[in-house]
Amino acid sequence: MPLTAYSASREMELDVDQLLTHLAHQSQHPQLPSNVAIPDAWKLAIAQDISCPSCFCQGAEVVRGTAAGAKNKRQAFFRFTTGGGNPGHHPFCDFSGNVPAGHVPENLVQFSNPKDGLSKAVRVLVCKGISLGIFHQRDIRAMREWFFHKKVGSQFVVSLDPRIVRWIAVLQRQRLWIHDGGDEALDFTPELMALPVFDAKHAARVILTNQHRALLDLLFENRIHVFQDVERITKSVEQSQSQSVFDPSILQTEFRKTLQLARFIGTSYLPISTHVKSHSWVHTPKGGRFMLAFTSLLLFVSGWDMKRAWEAFVRIAKDESAVDETLGNAIGLNPFHDFEVWPVIKFLQELPSDLLPTEKEMLEQPATLDGLVAKLRQGG
Structure with missing residues (x-):
């Protein structure tokens, strides 16, 4: 429920109090006290003139704020309800659903309220x-x-498994540690991996990179760097799962x-x-x-x-x-x-299935090194 909405006749954004002041001046009416009902003519004008700042539906009603000093203080806001031929908010509107009064969607910017x-x-x-x-x-x-x-x-509908996001991020981080070129021909035997003077974790990174080279190269070519923002990407996937x-x-x-x-x-x-x-x-x-x-x-x-x-x-x-x-x-x-x-999420979601980890791989977390080093030392 937005605190401000757009007046088509005035070509400007107004909050409830500003709108009521404009209407009072326009009709040469005294300013309405908070305990006096809004005239029906004003309500009709509001419904026809005021539109949602996000989806531009009409049929606005005003909910007036409480008087100063009231015990349960409430800000005035606009409400767009269904009925009377008005469809209410569009399903993709930032104010649809159970949105509280005063909610400001993250993509809207209140120029009137600078913070720094x-x-x-x-x-x-x-x-x-x-x-x-x-x-x-x-x-x-x-x-x-x-x-x-x-x-x-x-x-597009989000269907990406959030575990894949974290799996790819770990895999990309491991690649950063190695010199990428020429190591694919090396044979890391269990005997070599067991030597105290041998860096087994580096060998494991090389093996991981070689195993998933096609995926890593594809991500690199398309500048998809999941590891740089893995938490934000994962959170977006989890919050939007199965949603458009x-x-x-x-x-x-x-x-x-x-x-x-x-x-x-x-x-x-x-x-x-x-x-x-x-x-x-x-x-x-x-x-x-x-x-x-x-x-x-x-x-x-x-x-x-x-x-x-x-x-x-x-x-x-x-x-x-x-x-x-x-x-x-x-x-x-x-x-x-x-x-x-979102382009990253869509790109990952459309990756060929043969490049993605299996359920077993995700459960075993093969992109973490300790388990892989142990398996390699055992000849696994």
Whole structure:
């Protein structure tokens, strides 16, 4: 249940109190006290004008917050229910199901609520962009709608065994320890493995690499590095098992441009770069969310043309007028939240079965070395 929603007639994002203030002013009506019912004419106007910020369904109702000092405090929020010809939230909507009031999906960014220096600097850029007419709140809304249709139109069902993710991660880590080339012809006999002066674990790594060379080469050629983010990948697989999820492969071009623009701004524009603390900042939830939302918006209104987007950014960066921070009261979209995880999951899910471990191999965890060393010393 979102705290804010989009008003088509006003072309802006509003919370419940802001909307009721607009309606009171429009109808030349005094501001409604919290204990006074909303007029039926207002309810009809709300149902027709207000849409969900994620799936854009209509039929909104408002649930008003409790008065200040109330024992059980509740924020005001919008509710989109079925009935009266309104279908309610789309099944793939971020607010469908038992979502509590105040829930902010991880791919939505509240420009109005910056938490640190980086997000505050991005908020200033958003306010300036709106002030200069480079983009408007309706463009932010249009981008969310564009992404929603992309998401609905490109889905796959998660069926990957999460144990395979961990198995591959361990296997890839073992390969990092060896010089990959020419060792496949070596014969590691039990007698050799038993020698105290012989590094049996290194030999086991070589054997593992040789046994699974086709899989490891395929992963390397496609830049699939599971071991670098195994926990996040595994968690996503476990949480989404048997569910339909967004297949982001259709947005690879847009993602590459957004990342390129975000990195360049983050290293060359001082109000941003002074808050960048690592080379991987754009991939972190705190560092990347605001910047990716801003740069993808610039590209979206520029038709995903990098040159036009850069020119728009230069106009914003050169602007020295006073900043009207109320213009930043908007919910942006980071369409690339966890973007790098899902192509990996899909790739692993589509691997040929003959490259994957058997149930017995996963139970025995052959990619861990101690058990394999013991078997090799016994001639296994």
